[in-house]
Amino acid sequence: MYSELNTSNRILMGPGPSDAHPRVLKAMSTPLIGHLDPQFVTIMDEVKTMVQDTFITKNHLSFVVSAPGSAGMETCLVNLLEPGDDVIICINGVFGGRMADIAERCGAIVHKVEVAWGTVISPEDIRKVLDKCPKPKLLALVHAETSTGALQPIKEISDLIHNAGGLLMVDAVTSYCGVELRVDDWGIDAIYTGTQKCLSAPPGLSPVSFSDRAVKVLENRKTKVQSWFLDLSLVKNYWGGEKRAYHHTAPVSSIYALRESLRIVLEEGLENRWKRHQRVHEVLKTKLEKLGFRYLVEEQYRLPNLNSVFLPDGNDENVIRSILLNDYNIEVGGGLGAFSGKIWRIGIMGESCTFNHVNMLISALEDMKEFNA
Numbered sequence: 398m399y400s401e402l403n404t405s406n407r408i409l410m411g412p413g414p415s416d417a418h419p420r421v422l423k424a425m426s427t428p429l430i431g432h433l434d435p436q437f438v439t440i441m442d443e444v445k446t447m448v449q450d451t452f453i454t455k456n457h458l459s460f461v462v463s464a465p466g467s468a469g470m471e472t473c474l475v476n477l478l479e480p481g482d483d484v485i486i487c488i489n490g491v492f493g494g495r496m497a498d499i500a501e502r503c504g505a506i507v508h509k510v511e512v513a514w515g516t517v518i519s520p521e522d523i524r525k526v527l528d529k530c531p532k533p534k535l536l537a538l539v540h541a542e543t544s545t546g547a548l549q550p551i552k553e554i555s556d557l558i559h560n561a562g563g564l565l566m567v568d569a570v571t572s573y574c575g576v577e578l579r580v581d582d583w584g585i586d587a588i589y590t591g592t593q594k595c596l597s598a599p600p601g602l603s604p605v606s607f608s609d610r611a612v613k614v615l616e617n618r619k620t621k622v623q624s625w626f627l628d629l630s631l632v633k634n635y636w637g638g639e640k641r642a643y644h645h646t647a648p649v650s651s652i653y654a655l656r657e658s659l660r661i662v663l664e665e666g667l668e669n670r671w672k673r674h675q676r677v678h679e680v681l682k683t684k685l686e687k688l689g690f691r692y693l694v695e696e697q698y699r700l701p702n703l704n705s706v707f708l709p710d711g712n713d714e715n716v717i718r719s720i721l722l723n724d725y726n727i728e729v730g731g732g733l734g735a736f737s738g739k740i741w742r743i744g745i746m747g748e749s750c751t752f753n754h755v756n757m758l759i760s761a762l763e764d765m766k767e768f769n770a
């Protein structure tokens with residue numbers, strides 16, 4: 398026979414998932430109801446409004462994709478792109494690369510703007526690509542690159558792409574509810590996020606939102622969207638419209654959890670939440686630097702909620718990270734791609750963003766005889 402589920406009580410300080418609030422876990426154990434039950438329709442409407450509030454947008458087409466952040470990414474691209482469209486994809490880490498891969502699969506002509514991992518894309522980089530590709534349909538960028546800990550400024554690039562007549566698409570999986578993000582003010586036309594990072598809900602859902610400009614592009618498509626499940630013209634009637642019709646069965650328990658996590662965010666207030674992430678980051682930074690860690694990203698472009706750091710010399714990151722997990726129950730992330738084996742990615746996201754979390758991590762390192770400060 399198999400044993401009962403028996404996972405350890407981990408402290409989650411990696412690139413996601415983050416710790417969930419007990420209220421969110423409790424919401425998940427609420428009895429199931431049917432996904433077309435009028436009570437569930439009310440819950441969906443509430444979630445939709447809370448998604449608009451947390452994105453700071455009035456966009457009508459705002460809802461939640463029943464799949465993780467990567468599916469939100471795919472939803473934006475497969476719906477907005479058609480074969481032969483010119484698209485600009487900004488790449489400064491793993492997730493920009495993933496967007497380019499999806500856009501190529503859509504048959505789009507992909508113009509990549511690639512800069513070194515750990516840096517950000519400048520308006521000058523965008524002006525250069527617009528010289529070669531003056532009429533792109535879309536420009537996509539990653540607001541918070543979780544693979545490197547870089548925070549991409551958006552405003553100026555937003556103006557450049559709009560002046561060229563294109564749409565701005567943003568990956569906000571790690572920035573959402575952790576750092577300043579204003580969908581309407583910043584002119585973002587398509588955005589997706591995830592639930593397991595600064596929202597501190599379980600993984601597996603992706604809130605998305607589309608501007609009226611983007612909706613016009615959807616309405617003028619000449620070809621069918623290649624994916625049935627992610628086709629907005631079908632799924633949008635499930636999340637709105639006069640009469641709710643079956644599209645797929647919503648993940649009822651996950652939506653309960655999402656609703657509770659959004660309620661917690663709105664109780665705290667978005668701006669307070671952004672400030673909390675910054676404050677805790679500053680304490681973590683001071684303590685890490687005292688132990689000899691060095692940051693990968695230049696200070697002005699540093700993400701507060703995802704700290705990418707080189708370990709002090711004389712430490713094998715994999716050994717120390719395993720001891721942290723096995724002996725102290727603390728999870729931090731390793732590096733990806735070229736930074737694999739070289740850096741740690743320390744997340745302080747949502748419920749994992751407290752002074753206690755910082756103290757637990759720092760004390761564990763100070764306590765550990767294998768760690769060389």
Ligand SMILES: *Cc1c(COP(=O)(O)O)cnc(C)c1O
Pocket residue numbers: 413465466467468492539541542543544568569570571591600601
């Ligand atoms: C985590 C992440 C994703 C992917 O989300 P999943 O839920 O793992 O599919 C996409 N973009 C960024 C920036 C992320 O951090």
